[in-house]
Amino acid sequence: MDIEDLLADLENNNTTIHGRTTLLNNTSISSNNNNLSGNRKSLENLTGEESRGISTGVTTHLVSETDQSFAAPNVSHISNGDDKVIPFLTKSEKNQLDIQAFMELTTSWRNERMSPELLPFNEPAFNVVTDNMKAQIEYIDYWNMMQESEVEMEATNDKKSNEQLLIQKRINKLPLYCMEAELERVKFLIRSYLRCRLQKIDTFLLLLEGNDQMIFDETNLEEKSIFIINKLLSESEYKYFKQKVKIVVRLYSNTVLLNLPENFQQMNDESSNVKMIQEPDLEKFVFIFVKGSGKQNNSNEKYNIFNRETQEEVELVVGGIYVMRYDLVEAFIKEGVIILI
């Protein structure tokens, strides 16, 4: 690992000796690839869904490979772009972080899809993944342009060599296609995550409104909603939520509430027995996978859950899959020890 980092460092600094850079690069990348594929394997094992094994790791993998064969001079294009965000990381460490962020986001997405209530927004992972995604879009555009110009320069009058060139061009495009397909998958993940959250905000709109409070944020010296401070909603989601509340309340008051007798104009009446606001069904049954806290040393971790109503105690073993009521495992899900599947 040390040698690898060293090599990566060298590669970043050493721009003068061309041949050597490429050589060093090749070695560091090939060992990287091993790491990546290992990582991907573990993800697949974890989820058991090969088709969804969308991993930025694969994308980077492809990038590095194509770099080796075709575009040696812009080898560190991606890492350069990202180094601005986290400046003091070597390439392999950065890759590890990216993959981790992506996996975290995948987990958040899955949890969000399966849980009955709105879960906190996974902002750090989301930002890393979107940043990488933007860099990748730029990179693909750049690479496209490079190839176009290359072909134009090499085009001659000879018909046969032109044809060969065209074939060569097609072959060169192949890794690019893979990268784009990968990009589409990442986009889908993010899109689905955001839409799912919006849908939940819509459903529990008035419940959220009832819990909303403004709190003075000491770090930024301004008033902020409790939701943003607790990371339940992102800034833009909060804005959406507030605006939506406004128009929903207006719709209800204009059509119904204002026409009712004075004492009954509140949306949720304390005196009536029936609640008018939709609440999440926390007792819904969910499928869970016990991931463990990730610490290597205590391999036989166990979590105990006690169901008060039935007086039952359940022991959850790491690596096991269970069906359980959501409210019983809620705390563990928020800790990240248990994930929903």
Place this chain on the structure above:
Amino acid sequence: MYGDLGNKLVQDAKRSRNLKKNLQNNKNITDPAIKYGLGEYPKELIEQIIDETSLLGATAERMSELFELNEGDSNDKVFKCQYFTTILTIHRNKRCLLGYQNFRRENIEEYVWDNLTGMDNFSTEEKNINKVNGNDENLFFGKLDMNEQEYLKDYQKIIEEYSSNFPELEIKHKGNYGLQPPKDLYLEVRVLKDGGMVQTEYGVFNLIKDTQIFMRKSDAEALLQQGYLQIIQH
């Protein structure tokens, strides 16, 4: 009987919902409002219920005043029961009204989300009929109350604003283009109207009506939005 009208309203909502479920896969239905479970806004019925409720409200108030006047009479069980029933009916009416409005609101939201982009899998016949009937939206709007129309427009604005935070994500897409996992980079599209030559990164396409093209998703995107193309589902 008190509450009968409210019952009617609830039944109406129930019927529309069942109708909506049954019609979901029926492509011959062209009326967008019915497709989304929205019938004519039953203004009269709602007004009747509101009238009934205000009447009840007035009664309740009078009764509580009476109650306070003859404090000693607190043993009058019949009177108490009458008061209680009145209040209960008011609550019930209110619940019916709000529930009905909520049902309509949800359907409107569904409509808004589904129609943010022109990427739906409309069948060709449907498109043609829509052209004959004029604007699709007018038909839909006609079924809405004034307040509901306002709500629809406001909601569209809010979504627009939210999605402008993530320009490259195309959050607004739906169905097999947006919310289902992407499988291919390419897709097969049918050309709906002549569009001349279109230059893309990977060659030139000639858009001739009723032909099928196998093209890249990213290239097709803009054309889909402009209504030149439609996705063919296998």
